[in-house]
Amino acid sequence: xxxxxxxxxxxxxxxxxxxxxxxxxxxxxxxxxxxxxxxxxxxxxxxxxxxxxxxxxxxxxxxxxxxxxxxxxxxxxxxxxxxxxxxxxxxxxxxxxxxxxxxxxxxxxxxxxxxxxxxxxxxxxxxxxxxxxxxxxxxxxxxxxxxxxxxxxxxxxxxxxxxxxxxxxxxxxxxxxxxxxxxxxxxxxxxxxxxxxxxxxxxxxxxxxxxxxxxxxxxxxxxxxxxxxxxxxxxxxxxxxxxxxxxxxxxxxxxxxxxxxxxxxxxxxxxxxxxxxxxxxxxxxxxxxxxxxxxxxxxxxxxxxxxxxxxxxxxxxxxxxxxxxxxxxxxxxxxxxxxxxxxxxxxxxxxxxxxxxxxxxxxxxxxxxxxxxxxxx
Numbered sequence: 001x002x003x004x005x006x007x008x009x010x011x012x013x014x015x016x017x018x019x020x021x022x023x024x025x026x027x028x029x030x031x032x033x034x035x036x037x038x039x040x041x042x043x044x045x046x047x048x049x050x051x052x053x054x055x056x057x058x059x060x061x062x063x064x065x066x067x068x069x070x071x072x073x074x075x076x077x078x079x080x081x082x083x084x085x086x087x088x089x090x091x092x093x094x095x096x097x098x099x100x101x102x103x104x105x106x107x108x109x110x111x112x113x114x115x116x117x118x119x120x121x122x123x124x125x126x127x128x129x130x131x132x133x134x135x136x137x138x139x140x141x142x143x144x145x146x147x148x149x150x151x152x153x154x155x156x157x158x159x160x161x162x163x164x165x166x167x168x169x170x171x172x173x174x175x176x177x178x179x180x181x182x183x184x185x186x187x188x189x190x191x192x193x194x195x196x197x198x199x200x201x202x203x204x205x206x207x208x209x210x211x212x213x214x215x216x217x218x219x220x221x222x223x224x225x226x227x228x229x230x231x232x233x234x235x236x237x238x239x240x241x242x243x244x245x246x247x248x249x250x251x252x253x254x255x256x257x258x259x260x261x262x263x264x265x266x267x268x269x270x271x272x273x274x275x276x277x278x279x280x281x282x283x284x285x286x287x288x289x290x291x292x293x294x295x296x297x298x299x300x301x302x303x304x305x306x307x308x309x310x311x312x313x314x315x316x317x318x319x320x321x322x323x324x325x326x327x328x329x330x331x332x333x334x335x336x337x338x339x340x341x342x343x344x345x346x347x348x349x350x351x352x353x354x355x356x357x358x359x360x361x362x363x364x365x366x367x368x369x370x371x372x373x374x375x376x377x
Contacts, residue, residue: 016048016106020140020160022225023132026147027124028056032063034148034277036070041150043074043107047157051101051109051139053132057124058117067112075108082111089113089127092134102137120247120354121221129241133228142231144252146222148277150178158272159225162213169230169264170256172219173272216268221252223274230264237262245352246300249293254301288339292355295321295340299347314348 024042028035035054042052056064068083081104082097092098093111101109113131115124125144132139141160145151155173163171231241238258242251256266302313321344328337342357 019047019049020164021137022047022050022141022143022156022160023128023139024050024052024143024145024156025125025128025132026052026054026145027121027128028054028059028063028067028147029118029124030059030061030063031147032059032061032066035063035067038145038147038150039067039070039074039110042145044153045106045151045156046153047160048106050106050143050156051111051132053111053113053128055113055115055124055128057115057119064112064114071110071112075110081109082113084111084113084131086113086115086127089131090134092131092136095136098136118354118358120244122242122244122246122248122251125251126241126244129231133231138228140228141225142228143223143225144221145274146276148178149175149222150275151223152273155223155272155274156225158212159269162267162269162272163225163227166213166265166267168213168267169259170219170224170226171213171267171269171272172216173223173225173274174268174270175220175223175274175276178275178277212271213267213269216266218253218256219266219268222276222278223272224252226255226259227264230259230262233262233264234258243297243301246297247293247352247354247358249290250297250301254297254304257301257304288335289355289358291336291339292343292346292357295343296347296351296355297343299344300350300352318344 026035026038026042039052039054042050054067056067081100082093084093084097088094089111097111101111111131113127115127118124119127129142132142141163143156143159151173159171159173162168234255235241241255243254246254260266298313298317302310305313321340325337325340328334328340339357342355346355
């Protein structure tokens, strides 16, 4: 049992409006099938006070119409209560629509924000965050949720409860590969495995600890919840929420670093389970966008780290990155290797924003996949 920001004990099941309001931000870019799966899972959440935001990032397919059709079937014809362009969203929406949103239950609250162009993960989510904090009934928390992820019914409840208990500023969920079976009860890898993977820079696999939370260096952006207080503090200090110059990838690490410099803790909630397909929007496994942005943005982010962090990213990480280039060449993934090298060069030169080859990504990824298939025959 804990006391909500609005003064009620959540363990006593207060009215929905007494619970902290959570805005769930889902970004869509030509991926309406994944987005609708995500929305279906969100509708099953047991948390009683949330608002779902879908920001379409300048899709060139029929994503917006597909989402509207889904809303008509699920929420009732004409019940997409908020349908805003970017400028309207940044002003906090329309008064009549906002009043209507506050009068329906959480599964029926859906806002579609239409960005005229692809603003990247950072720019697209910055619009939804600003809307969530500027509307007539501002959100207490904002959850960034990838559109190729699905949530367990109690996920949001666990995240909010733990943030309230720990007073942390932000938290990530326990993220599992789509289709994976989450372990029942607490499970922790052997200590030597944790240290081994940390030493070699590998991402620690999902696990459930005896305690339901633990401190982490950075939250994972595929399912990351942040206090509105923290978001406002970051915006006040930096003039933005997520790093828009990154465009996509490592914005989650960037805002985690900024938040911790401002004194906010970052945790992982081990019993808030999310299943994530991974890189669906950027092109899937071995896609050149992920390779480019992740390697370039690591170098851009290093400027905000300590001297030791700067040295590790810019110097010690170089041999490992060149090893990845060599591995991709061996497997004849030449486009992927080129993307890594391009990311390194642009990162060292300070080039930011949208990659000049970003919109060629679909054809480039197909070429890379064909090379991979040939090498496996």
